[in-house]
Amino acid sequence: MKIILLGCPGAGKGTQAQFICEKLNIPFISTGDMLRSAIKAKTELGLKVKKIIDDGYLVPDDIMIDLLKHRISAPDCQRGFLLDGFPRTLPQAEALRNANIPIDYVITIQVHDDIVVKRLTGRRVHPASGRAYHIEFNPPKVSDKDDETGEPLIHRDDDKEDVIRNRLRVYHNQTQPLIKYYENLHLKNIKDAPKFFKIDGEKSIEEIKEKIFKILNVDS
Numbered sequence: 132m133k134i135i136l137l138g139c140p141g142a143g144k145g146t147q148a149q150f151i152c153e154k155l156n157i158p159f160i161s162t163g164d165m166l167r168s169a170i171k172a173k174t175e176l177g178l179k180v181k182k183i184i185d186d187g188y189l190v191p192d193d194i195m196i197d198l199l200k201h202r203i204s205a206p207d208c209q210r211g212f213l214l215d216g217f218p219r220t221l222p223q224a225e226a227l228r229n230a231n232i233p234i235d236y237v238i239t240i241q242v243h244d245d246i247v248v249k250r251l252t253g254r255r256v257h258p259a260s261g262r263a264y265h266i267e268f269n270p271p272k273v274s275d276k277d278d279e280t281g282e283p284l285i286h287r288d289d290d291k292e293d294v295i296r297n298r299l300r301v302y303h304n305q306t307q308p309l310i311k312y313y314e315n316l317h318l319k320n321i322k323d324a325p326k327f328f329k330i331d332g333e334k335s336i337e338e339i340k341e342k343i344f345k346i347l348n349v350d351s
């Protein structure tokens with residue numbers, strides 16, 4: 132199964148991706164996580180993108196398209212994958228379609244901007260796995276420690292209020308048009324168009340998970 136999760140910063144894409152990938156046993160591909168590990172490892176890519184990400188802008192399309200194509204050509208993606216954070220622009224969506232890798236589902240998680248700020252300022256992340264917690268809405272069992280490994284959680288550098296607001300601006304200008312793009316492909320019944328669903332992302336984490344499992348036709 133090949134799935135795209137769309138949604139603004141803080142919509143809950145990473146949170147839901149963990150459940151879906153575990154259930155379907157498919158790789159979780161978060162382009163944001165890939166870029167953050169490149170920054171941590173100080174690779175050439177990491178050095179190039181650090182300031183862009185810290186300021187809340189998008190990394191150029193050519194870099195992202197190469198990175199994604201390389202990742203999904205790996206053997207573990209043969210039986211499917213989940214994309215979180217790609218595509219984020221129309222050229223990225225077109226590149227994916229032109230690569231002839233039909234996507235089965237596009238699921239958009241919708242949340243208002245004011246809720247996003249509250250979610251992201253309280254988020255804590257386990258960088259190695261991408262697991263996300265929230266100090267109030269989804270706290271770890273032990274404060275500031277990952278539930279599975281006990282390793283420390285971090286506060287992302289781009290989760291500062293001014294950067295969050297810029298990420299939201301960038302989302303509305305450059306990524307939100309993809310909702311119409313996929314909706315149109317679906318409505319016009321274009322060949323290999325993914326099935327398209329919109330979900331209310333302001334429900335509880337558990338309710339959203341159940342809704343997504345229902346869409347994907349898997350038991351919760």
Ligand code: AP5
Binds near residue numbers: 166265336
């Ligand atoms: P990326 O890492 O993709 O960040 P993002 O899109 O801004 O999304 P987030 O990870 O912030 O949110 P999420 O939807 O995963 O929410 P989460 O589940 O953690 O990208 C970072 C940067 O990389 C970009 O700004 C860009 O610079 C660059 N980049 C990446 N891909 C790119 C591309 N393709 N092209 C160009 N540039 C690219 O949840 C958030 C919080 O809310 C958590 O604390 C969680 O516990 C809580 N929460 C989740 N669901 C609920 C709920 N239902 N109720 C209450 N709380 C909830």
Ligand code: MG
Binds near residue numbers: 146
């Ligand atoms: Mg995420």
